Amino acid sequence: MRDSVAFEVALNGRGLSSSGRIVRTAIPAIEHETVALPAELVRDDGSLDVYEDVLNKFRPTYQKNIPSIQCSGWVGYIPLNDSFALEVSTRVPVGNLERLVGMAAGYSPAVLRKYSRLFSDTKDRPEALVDVLADHLLDAFDRIWAGGLLKTYDQVVNSGSMPSGRIMPFETELLSAKMGRPAAVSIAFRRTSDFGPNRILRHAFEKLLARYLGLSDPAQRMRTQRLRKALERLAGIGYAARSDLTTQSIARHVERLPSNHATYADALLVAHLVVHDLGLSIRQAGGIAILPSILIDMALVFEAYMRRVLADGLADDPALEVKDGNKAGEGGAKLALYDPIAAGNANPPVTPDIVVEKAGKPLLVIDTKYKPAPKIPERGDVNQVVVYGVRYATEQVMLLHASRPNGRGHTEHCGDIGAFRIHNGMIDLNAASIENEERAFVSAVRALIN
Known part of the structure; x- marks a missing residue:
């Protein structure tokens, strides 16, 4: 809970994720249920004011002469337009949806990449959802690279006959006396990318690369190539200290992001999940990360999950x-x-x-x-x-x-x-x-x- 609060404070009006997030009124629903729609979702011509690429996942209908939508088998947060979203729950009680998805070998959820929502975290890490995290982190880093890595000023102390920056009188006098000739101690500031936020990203990419190395699936090989490229771009960045990787430290970095580096909010929030081996809570909203909406087909998950239960057992x-x-x-x-x-018949x-x-x-x-x-x-x-x-x-x-x-x-x-x-x-x-x-x-x- 404290982790979520820390990120909610950090996201308060800061970062691309916060500024781009649309707050929608949630309409509760159950998969395969027919849901009456608010009058605001019906245009003057009688058509539904629903995103075109989302509408094809439902069947518009009328129930008791009221415009309605018949839900399909998808479970999750489904944006309808900029004002409303469906929050579709399972038709049977499922205590731990993340475990089922994690054991459903080979299952990949549908991802509505154009629409985001706020997720809470969980200790369960379904492989399919790790793929979603990796893709989102890599996409965010591509945007970061296009705009330039975030830099800070690092203090450098110079000693010798070629001072740079501000001369320190007392230290200069001591050094000159010790060396028996004129010498100076000076302090200068240099711009560098080698500091907290970029070290956190490097650590997250290295963890993901270790996970994907050796996987033969074409999609996973593509992720491996993108991770290698990201690490090449961070070649001059040092290793993160343990203090850099705490939730509080990452939240502070998000909170202090300058306006021209808002894209880092997306990357650092996902990096936090990767660094701390956390997954996404598919149903529960929270303040841990803003990611594309994820939809689950429970019939396919249940089938793959039970196959895995029997195979393991x-x-x-x-x-x-x-x-x-x-x-x-x-x-x-x-x-x-x-x-x-019989010959000629399809089988x-x-x-x-x-x-x-x-x-x-x-x-x-x-x-x-x-x-x-x-x-x-x-x-x-x-x-x-x-x-x-x-x-x-x-x-x-x-x-x-x-x-x-x-x-x-x-x-x-x-x-x-x-x-x-x-x-x-x-x-x-x-x-x-x-x-x-x-x-x-x-x-x-x-x-x-x-």
């Missing part, structure tokens, strides 16, 4: 493998629906979210459903998962839901359809100890496949 058995039915190739289990198929794919195999043979097919757990799975969902069971030649199939009502287990046998055993899977994403909840779900799955 079952890793002690080398014969078991958890695969992604949405992709082919290594780690994937995607199949064509028909085998064989659609079969894409279950999770396939658990033992020694290459499917034992359990799971389809994730990011919605509250019903008493028994919906008919359409059952039809879908039974087709998966047929195609993967496994009798155990599950529909996995993103909640677990009190008193219910992590897996329930709903009944059989022919040779197929239908299971209702459940996990409480709002559990006080999500780690215990994950372990209990893995144990229940292990009992099914053993």
